[in-house]
Amino acid sequence: MAAGCVAVLSSCTDGVPQSVRTLYFDETTNGALFVQPIQVCNDNGQNCAGVNLFEDITAKILEQARLTVNFLPTNQLNASRFLSIDSGESEFYELSRAGSAGAFGRHRDSTRTSGPLNVWFVDEFKTESGLTQFGSAWVDANGIIISSATLDFNRGQGRPDTLAHEIGHNLGLRHTNLGAGGPNNLLTDGNNRNVPGSVDDIYPHGAGLSQLTPAQLQAIVDSPFTSYTVSAEADANAASDAASYSGSEAISADAASFEEAAVDLASISLTSLQVPSGAPEASRIPEPSSWVAIAFTGFSALLFFQNRRTCSA
């Protein structure tokens, strides 16, 4: 019985509401964001898609939100079929959501709404004819795809604001809200957004590109993917967070088989299922299956005690 109680309680703790964040963006806040790059290669680990994080530009853009971007060591996903992502988004969904923690090169602490943002670098992201696709992302959820067109752009110099643009989507920003739409705003769509050539073009310097409006900055603060603190604690926490994330790992998963992508039970400790220290607070609501199990257990216990009472009477 004691074991049953423990099992029930451990499930219940998943559903405990997290504290509501009431932090407002101003000069006293400092935040951290973690990015997990994933390089997609063929099944043999060769012919890998190119990776370029444009770290200096991405970091400077997000500095506007007083956000320190931490680029984690690149993971490798050996799966030929993901070198070219279909336009129907089911493959992107699969990469982002299928399998267990750490599947498809994802960071083990990543969830749909928390942890490091997973960024897959692929050869191609197919789209309808007449469009060149540089990147794609879920809005307000974890997962970014960057295609090689981003690296080939502008005679091979690259399209350096694409990653920051897609990160903005994961953080909840869209093309047409919170002030986006002008030529110098980071979240404006690709047809109308001016692309920086170097870090010197980024707001507040030079051409003043890749700007974020106050409303966008506040949305970034509110995102569960960012962790903000008052300035004095920010640096210490960022360092702590960085130390808590492990190094790169090569994933030799044939993505067609989720079993192969799944992590062995023995390798999962309870701590690996917790939100990492200092990382964004996540809403961890139990899956429907867990609720069924909890209900079943409770119902069994009820039957047991009712039966006992009846018999005693």
Next chain:
Amino acid sequence: MKRPPRSQKWIVLWSAIAVVLLWKWANMTGHRAESSLSGAVLPQEGLVNFLDRNRADASDQLTQPPLNQSFETGEYLFALTAVDEWQTPDAIGQLYQGEHLLWEKPLPQQYGPRFVIVGSQGQVLLVDESINIASPYALMLMDTLGEPISTYTFDDIQQVLSVSAAELTEQATSGWWVASPPELSISESISEQAQADDNVDDKVLEEHALISAGGKTLVVNLLTGNLSVQ
């Protein structure tokens, strides 16, 4: 009612506990019988539901120009063509005088120039690139042989306009600096020599492209390639 043996109750209870533990184990390993689209720390959710909530034109993409475009003034026609249907950003330019091909060459502008002005004497002015960058080919004037008369970078334009890069980009509606599509302006004037000779019939044809940028009008002389500001 016959009371079930105590051991039977414990079997029921421990079975329930086992179900819970098995369920959690299945979640953690991803070995789910009914659906593999789930994970240890990822909530179970269908693709359609997920897309409904999280997909909203969140791509960074560029609309490619038409595969074939043409620009005509008088008897001259400039044709702009994608080399491989925009599989690459390479474009080819061709200038025709009537049916006669005057020149044909690959253009340096990615996805071709954003705007084209053809002069009445066969000059071709290529304005900006179609990829929203500070282009090294902000302006390129070609003669009837396809040779460049002059080429200006974005920095050159900024210098001539004397407007900061931030102001230029902020006011631009196409790319980094163009605020409105260029216009061809043709006028006649009397040369200084003709004025001195009092010969009002000796007129000179002047052609300019007028381009709004940074709150000013950039004037491109289509004969010389010289720039001035209005």
